[in-house]
Amino acid sequence: ETPGLDWKRDELLCTSFAGREGEGFVVPILHNSGDGELEVWPEWQRVGLKRVVAILKEIFGSATPKCGQNVLFDLRVLERAREDRYIEALTAFGIKVKGPLKDTELMHTAIAESLPHSMTLLLGLYSDMPWYEEEVSRATDGKKHMAKAPDEVLHYYSAADADGLPRLEAAFMPTVRAEGVAWVLENVTYPLIRFCRNMEERGIPV
Numbered sequence: 001e002t003p004g005l006d007w008k009r010d011e012l013l014c015t016s017f018a019g020r021e022g023e024g025f026v027v028p029i030l031h032n033s034g035d036g037e038l039e040v041w042p043e044w045q046r047v048g049l050k051r052v053v054a055i056l057k058e059i060f061g062s063a064t065p066k067c068g069q070n071v072l073f074d075l076r077v078l079e080r081a082r083e084d085r086y087i088e089a090l091t092a093f094g095i096k097v098k099g100p101l102k103d104t105e106l107m108h109t110a111i112a113e114s115l116p117h118s119m120t121l122l123l124g125l126y127s128d129m130p131w132y133e134e135e136v137s138r139a140t141d142g143k144k145h146m147a148k149a150p151d152e153v154l155h156y157y158s159a160a161d162a163d164g165l166p167r168l169e170a171a172f173m174p175t176v177r178a179e180g181v182a183w184v185l186e187n188v189t190y191p192l193i194r195f196c197r198n199m200e201e202r203g204i205p206v
Contacts, residue, residue: 003147016162024159126171
C-alpha cells in the first residue's frame with residue numbers, strides 16, 4: 001500500500017501476503033502518528049528496519065511464484081532504490097522480485113477485456129468475500145489520501161487485498177482454461193510484466 005500512485009515519490013506504507021484463501025499477513029513499514037506524519041513502524045525502530053527489509057528481500061527474491069493485482073506497479077515500488085537519481089521516496093529499498101509472476105488484473109483482462117478490473121469490484125462479482133473498502137474509503141476521502149488511514153484500518157484493508165488474490169485466481173482459472181487463453185497468459189502476457197519493467201528501468205533505443 002502506498003499513499004498514491006506516484007511510485008517515484010510515494011512511500012511504502014506496508015506490504016501484505018496471502019498463501020491461500022482466508023488469510024492475510026501485513027508487514028507494516030510506516031506508522032501513522034495521528035498528526036499527519038509518517039514514521040518508521042515503532043517495533044522496527046527497536047529491531048532495525050534493515051533487518052525487516054532483508055527478510056522481505058529474501059521472500060520476494062525467492063523462486064516461489066508471485067501473484068498480484070497490477071503487478072507492474074508493485075514491481076516499481078518494491079524495486080526502486082535510493083541511489084536511483086529519479087527516486088525521491090525514503091522507502092526505496094531495492095527489493096528485487098524473482099520467480100514466475102502472475103497478475104489477476106491481466107488474467108481478468110484476458111477473459112473479459114471490456115469489463116472494469118477493479119479488485120474490489122471483481123471480488124464482489126466472482127467471490128463471496130464481503131465488501132471491505134468502506135472504512136478505509138471513509139477515512140481517506142475515497143482512498144485519495146491513504147497515509148491518513150489509521151494503522152488498523154489500513155492493515156485490515158491491505159490484508160483483505162492479499163486474501164482476495166487467491167480467491168480471484170481460483171475463480172478465473174476455469175474460464176481461462178475453457179476459453180483457451182492459458183497458453184497466452186503463461187507464454188506472452190506474464191513474461192511481458194518483467195520485460196516491461198526492465199524496459200522502464202533501462203530505457204530502449206529509438
